[in-house]
Amino acid sequence: xSNSDRxxxxxxxxxxxxxLTQLAAGCASLRSVxxxxxxxxxxxxxxxxxxxxxxxxxxxxxxxxxxxxEQLRSKCNGKVTGILTKYESTLYFIATxxxxxxxxxxxxxxxxxxxxxxxxxxxx
Amino acid sequence: xxxxxxxxxxxxxxxCAYSIHQYGATDFTGMRQGKRVTAEGSESxxxxxxxxxxxxxxxxxxxxxxxxxYITGITTQYRTDLSFLSFTERLIIEGTCVTANR
Amino acid sequence: MFAKVLGVGSCAILSSGCMTLHRTSIGDISSGGSRxxxxxxxxxxxxxxSSKAVGRVTGKKDEAExxxxxxxxxxxxxxxxxxxxxxxxxxxxxxKILEKCPKGEVHSLVSNREFRNFYYGSAEGVRISGxxxxxxx
Numbered sequence: 001x002s003n004s005d006r007x008x009x010x011x012x013x014x015x016x017x018x019x020l021t022q023l024a025a026g027c028a029s030l031r032s033v034x035x036x037x038x039x040x041x042x043x044x045x046x047x048x049x050x051x052x053x054x055x056x057x058x059x060x061x062x063x064x065x066x067x068x069x070e071q072l073r074s075k076c077n078g079k080v081t082g083i084l085t086k087y088e089s090t091l092y093f094i095a096t097x098x099x100x101x102x103x104x105x106x107x108x109x110x111x112x113x114x115x116x117x118x119x120x121x122x123x124x
Numbered sequence: 125x126x127x128x129x130x131x132x133x134x135x136x137x138x139x140c141a142y143s144i145h146q147y148g149a150t151d152f153t154g155m156r157q158g159k160r161v162t163a164e165g166s167e168s169x170x171x172x173x174x175x176x177x178x179x180x181x182x183x184x185x186x187x188x189x190x191x192x193x194y195i196t197g198i199t200t201q202y203r204t205d206l207s208f209l210s211f212t213e214r215l216i217i218e219g220t221c222v223t224a225n226r
Numbered sequence: 227m228f229a230k231v232l233g234v235g236s237c238a239i240l241s242s243g244c245m246t247l248h249r250t251s252i253g254d255i256s257s258g259g260s261r262x263x264x265x266x267x268x269x270x271x272x273x274x275x276s277s278k279a280v281g282r283v284t285g286k287k288d289e290a291e292x293x294x295x296x297x298x299x300x301x302x303x304x305x306x307x308x309x310x311x312x313x314x315x316x317x318x319x320x321x322k323i324l325e326k327c328p329k330g331e332v333h334s335l336v337s338n339r340e341f342r343n344f345y346y347g348s349a350e351g352v353r354i355s356g357x358x359x360x361x362x363x
Contacts, residue, residue: 027172027173027174028172028173028174028175028176029173029304030145030179032145032146032202032249033200033202033215034148034200034251035150035183035186035198035200035217035219036150036198037150037151037153037194037195037196037198038186038187038190038194038195038196038198038219039194040192040193040194040223040224042187084180086176088176090174103180103183140311140313141301141309141310141311142309142311142313143303143304143305143306143307143310144268144306144307144310144316144339145248145249145306145339146249146306146339147266147316147319147337147339147352148249148335148337148339148352148354149253149319149320149323149332149337149356150253150335151253151332151333151334151335152323152324152327152330152331152332152333153331153332154331160320169303171302197320197323197330197332199319199320199323201316201317203313203316204304204305205303206300206302206303206305206309207300207301207302207303208299208300208302209299209302210303211302213304218319218320220320220330
């Protein structure tokens with residue numbers, strides 16, 4: 001057996017072991033993350049979460065994402081800012097769970113209006 | 125295996141390799157009076173990872189550094205430090221903390 | 227030997243220059259200001275293709291394959307594009323933006339994480355454009 005074959009088998013073994021463990025625990029990956037300007041008033045935190053299972057990579061739409069803003073809107077009567085958005089996927093052998101979590105701070109409508117008219121642009 | 129190849133392996137495997145996944149910024153407004161704050165969330169994994177908790181860790185650290193102000197001019201860098209059968213996920217968030225009394 | 231180098235070189239030229247956009251993000255859009263662009267470009271190495279080429283040129287394919295596997299073990303983890311080595315280039319984005327726009331009033335920021343493929347490696351980069359209110363440099 002050549003050196004190359006030995007390394008190939010060693011690496012294949014590692015990958016196999018990794019796949020076996022994934023079956024039980026799931027292998028997570030972070031697709032994207034974003035943060036918007038964070039307000040001074042952080043007393044009211046709101047959180048929204050949407051997810052979708054995709055089996056064998058067969059996915060025909062991403063409409064579930066639209067529910068995220070709807071959830072945030074329903075939880076806050078004013079402006080939501082300082083939004084941390086996390087889009088992650090967890091692989092369970094033949095299925096993937098795509099999940100988006102958004103966490104932000106709710107500013108009441110009155111405060112939201114004053115922030116919008118503030119020429120400095122900061123969500124105070 | 126020749127010395128040349130061994131030298132090449134040593135050179136390649138000892139150097140730190142990184143993968144930059146995401147890099148960006150939000151608007152910079154009203155930040156002349158502010159101070160820059162940096163927060164890093166990181167977590168090391170062996171072979172694979174099962175969570176992305178380092179994201180919330182970085183966010184909480186950033187907020188913790190600006191208790192009485194708002195944060196604008198936020199830049200984010202999400203990268204992986206590649207290593208031997210393991211890796212470290214890092215999210216670095218920088219922002220400007222602007223307090224009302226400044 | 228010359229033919230091998232020529233073959234490998236031709237392959238590199240023919241397959242070069244293809245560009246991929248990994249991620250893009252757009253901030254709030256406003257009017258006014260003058261446009262600026264920040265570009266960061268780093269060298270990414272495609273270990274698999276590079277080691278194949280070294281194996282072909284030197285005639286030591288087995289060793290090259292072994293090296294590729296060893297490096298693979300040392301560069302474990304999720305990837306976007308090819309690995310880069312000079313992380314210092316990517317630090318201090320805010321300082322780079324403020325250098326372009328010292329007054330610090332920036333809007334309409336667009337960030338593109340890009341990758342230009344050169345077969346044996348790649349140009350790993352980011353291009354950030356925005357508009358600066360007031361004077362910029």
